[in-house]
Amino acid sequence: MRTLGDVETRELRYFVAVAEELHFGRAAQRLGMAQPPLSRAISQLERRLGVALLQRTSRSVTLTEAGEVMLHEARVALDAVEATEHRTRRAAHATVDHPSIVLATKAGASSELLAKLLDAYAAEPGSIRVDVTLCGPGEQTRLLRTGRADVAILHQPYDDTAHFDIEELRTEGQVAILPAGHVLTTREHLTLNDLADVPDLPLPRWPRPDGSYPAGPGPEVQNHTQLLQLISLGRSLMVSPDSCRSQLRDDVVAVPVADAPTITTVIAWPPHSRSRPVADLVRTALRL
Amino acid sequence: MRTLGDVETRELRYFVAVAEELHFGRAAQRLGMAQPPLSRAISQLERRLGVALLQRTSRSVTLTEAGEVMLHEARVALDAVEATEHRTRRAAHATVDHPSIVLATKAGASSELLAKLLDAYAAEPGSIRVDVTLCGPGEQTRLLRTGRADVAILHQPYDDTAHFDIEELRTEGQVAILPAGHVLTTREHLTLNDLADVPDLPLPRWPRPDGSYPAGPGPEVQNHTQLLQLISLGRSLMVSPDSCRSQLRDDVVAVPVADAPTITTVIAWPPHSRSRPVADLVRTALRL
DNA sequence: CAGCGGCGATACCTCAGCAGTATTGATGAG
DNA sequence: CTCATCAATACTGCTGAGGTATCGCCGCTG
Numbered sequence: 001m002r003t004l005g006d007v008e009t010r011e012l013r014y015f016v017a018v019a020e021e022l023h024f025g026r027a028a029q030r031l032g033m034a035q036p037p038l039s040r041a042i043s044q045l046e047r048r049l050g051v052a053l054l055q056r057t058s059r060s061v062t063l064t065e066a067g068e069v070m071l072h073e074a075r076v077a078l079d080a081v082e083a084t085e086h087r088t089r090r091a092a093h094a095t096v097d098h099p100s101i102v103l104a105t106k107a108g109a110s111s112e113l114l115a116k117l118l119d120a121y122a123a124e125p126g127s128i129r130v131d132v133t134l135c136g137p138g139e140q141t142r143l144l145r146t147g148r149a150d151v152a153i154l155h156q157p158y159d160d161t162a163h164f165d166i167e168e169l170r171t172e173g174q175v176a177i178l179p180a181g182h183v184l185t186t187r188e189h190l191t192l193n194d195l196a197d198v199p200d201l202p203l204p205r206w207p208r209p210d211g212s213y214p215a216g217p218g219p220e221v222q223n224h225t226q227l228l229q230l231i232s233l234g235r236s237l238m239v240s241p242d243s244c245r246s247q248l249r250d251d252v253v254a255v256p257v258a259d260a261p262t263i264t265t266v267i268a269w270p271p272h273s274r275s276r277p278v279a280d281l282v283r284t285a286l287r288l
Numbered sequence: 289m290r291t292l293g294d295v296e297t298r299e300l301r302y303f304v305a306v307a308e309e310l311h312f313g314r315a316a317q318r319l320g321m322a323q324p325p326l327s328r329a330i331s332q333l334e335r336r337l338g339v340a341l342l343q344r345t346s347r348s349v350t351l352t353e354a355g356e357v358m359l360h361e362a363r364v365a366l367d368a369v370e371a372t373e374h375r376t377r378r379a380a381h382a383t384v385d386h387p388s389i390v391l392a393t394k395a396g397a398s399s400e401l402l403a404k405l406l407d408a409y410a411a412e413p414g415s416i417r418v419d420v421t422l423c424g425p426g427e428q429t430r431l432l433r434t435g436r437a438d439v440a441i442l443h444q445p446y447d448d449t450a451h452f453d454i455e456e457l458r459t460e461g462q463v464a465i466l467p468a469g470h471v472l473t474t475r476e477h478l479t480l481n482d483l484a485d486v487p488d489l490p491l492p493r494w495p496r497p498d499g500s501y502p503a504g505p506g507p508e509v510q511n512h513t514q515l516l517q518l519i520s521l522g523r524s525l526m527v528s529p530d531s532c533r534s535q536l537r538d539d540v541v542a543v544p545v546a547d548a549p550t551i552t553t554v555i556a557w558p559p560h561s562r563s564r565p566v567a568d569l570v571r572t573a574l575r576l
Numbered sequence: 577c578a579g580c581g582g583c584g585a586t587a588c589c590t591c592a593g594c595a596g597t598a599t600t601g602a603t604g605a606g
Numbered sequence: 607c608t609c610a611t612c613a614a615t616a617c618t619g620c621t622g623a624g625g626t627a628t629c630g631c632c633g634c635t636g
Contacts, residue, residue, distance in 0.1 A: 321594095322595065
């Protein structure tokens with residue numbers, strides 16, 4: 001008989017799968033197992049905790065309030081376990097191989113800032129190799145939480161910085177990127193309201209984490225190059241931090257958006273990091 | 289055959305036990321199991337990770353660099369798993385029972401501040417019961433990490449706030465608490481150097497987390513009441529935040545210590561807390 | 577309203593792998 | 607050289623995780 005206080009990661013993974021799918025069959029498939037043992041594992045978990053996590057009818061599965069909490073906490077815990085594995089591996093690797101750190105950043109964002117940072121850090125005494133991982137929006141925090149990256153460049157308020165130590169690097173307003181020659185480009189300033197319903201320039205649709213796209217009129221895009229091309233073709237628009245102006249082609253125009261949220265670029269790292277190189281990199285960033 | 293990326297909490301618990309004891313036999317005893325399966329489990333873990341965590345001779349066990357990382361990360365991960373369990377239980381409990389939140393604070397610290405906070409919060413609309421857990425120094429952070437508490441009052445720089453969201457409540461200098469009539473009480477200010485080696489007032493010795501005491505000349509103490517009594521008997525001294533003056537008996541005297549680190553009292557909560565009551569409590573604290 | 581289909585739970589079985597006992601092998605101390 | 611200590615190995619037993627077959631519940635449909 002297993003005692004209380006002995007939850008295994010396997011159980012957490014099972015629960016997260018069911019809680020996300022809200023369907024035992026699909027969850028089992030995703031986990032590469034049969035449905036009955038999954039059902040059993042979940043109800044054992046519930047019995048051991050003495051807590052109902054799911055409300056099941058034969059037609060549907062829903063989360064209880066406690067289940068919602070569990071889902072949230074379990075994701076965090078699983079990330080921490082995964083981070084243990086990755087960071088240990090990387091630590092071992094660093095001792096034999098050349099040490100390096102992994103920096104995660106959103107593709108196409110803050111590139112001059114990043115370039116300056118990497119140059120400045122490389123010039124520091126005792127600096128090591130920095131592997132830059134370009135990832136999709138919102139992916140950086142996950143890499144950092146799961147230990148696949150050591151530092152990340154994030155953008156408040158878009159990215160959730162809750163689990164990290166951060167230092168602010170730069171704060172800037174936002175501009176709308178519009179096709180050259182469009183009516184709106186004649187204005188000095190715009191507001192978000194002006195941009196919400198421009199019939200000929202619908203907002204683009206980005207893929208969700210699972211790869212599907214939300215419904216809507218705008219074009220589906222995977223990256224900023226695509227989007228910029230669509231904008232220059234007069235098919236869409238975007239709102240972006242001020243600093244992106246330096247990289248714009250001349251067939252698009254930037255117009256300040258007065259009431260768009262201010263973007264703060266931050267450098268983030270796991271809260272208990274004891275990595276000397278990470279500390280050096282952060283210090284370098286703050287001196288820029 | 290278990291695939292990579294499937295570390296179980298059991299393995300982490302085993303590793304932490306061995307890494308802490310640096311002795312397979314004792315670790316096995318602590319885990320309530322025999323030594324051979326523990327040895328096997330650890331070497332399986334190493335093989336699966338492809339990383340040497342321990343250097344064993346038949347006389348001693350030491351951690352490799354990767355092992356140090358693993359120990360640190362594994363503790364964090366295990367706390368997160370434990371937190372999952374506790375918070376889920378508490379969430380379920382809250383829905384049937386009366387909801388409440390648990391506040392952890394160091395015994396004997398910031399009592400007037402805390403009293404004011406609890407009163408002010410109780411007067412708020414929608415406030416719920418607050419269970420106060422008084423714990424030993426440094427214990428608060430563990431309660432918060434493992435989900436046994438929802439908020440804590442911490443004191444920088446003593447407590448490690450790395451894993452939490454915090455708001456500063458108060459900053460204050462420190463004073464030395466001395467027996468009334470002692471020579472040092474005639475001074476306007478003291479320095480830490482003045483206090484380091486007062487032959488008749490040795491610094492007290494507090495228990496370590498495992499219950500043992502460090503060696504030294506000072507008296508062993510378990511709590512502040514004990515220590516205050518020893519001070520009034522002319523056997524010891526202590527350095528404490530300024531605000532403790534209001535609770536002093538008249539047979540001890542407080543003298544400012546010029547170079548002692550400034551103490552910041554902060555309210556801390558887990559970084560991803562979505563608890564409405566916690567947010568209310570923090571807001572109330574900031575308005576004090 | 578009866579039959580069908582989808583879905584979670586139950587019953588029962590198999591086997592992987594975890595834990596226990598006994599023993600070996602290595603190494604430092606006396 | 608011998609003994610004591612401690613981790614690793616060999617072998618065995620059994621718990622419990624996972625698979626298959628099936629049931630029971632319920633919404634849908636003709």
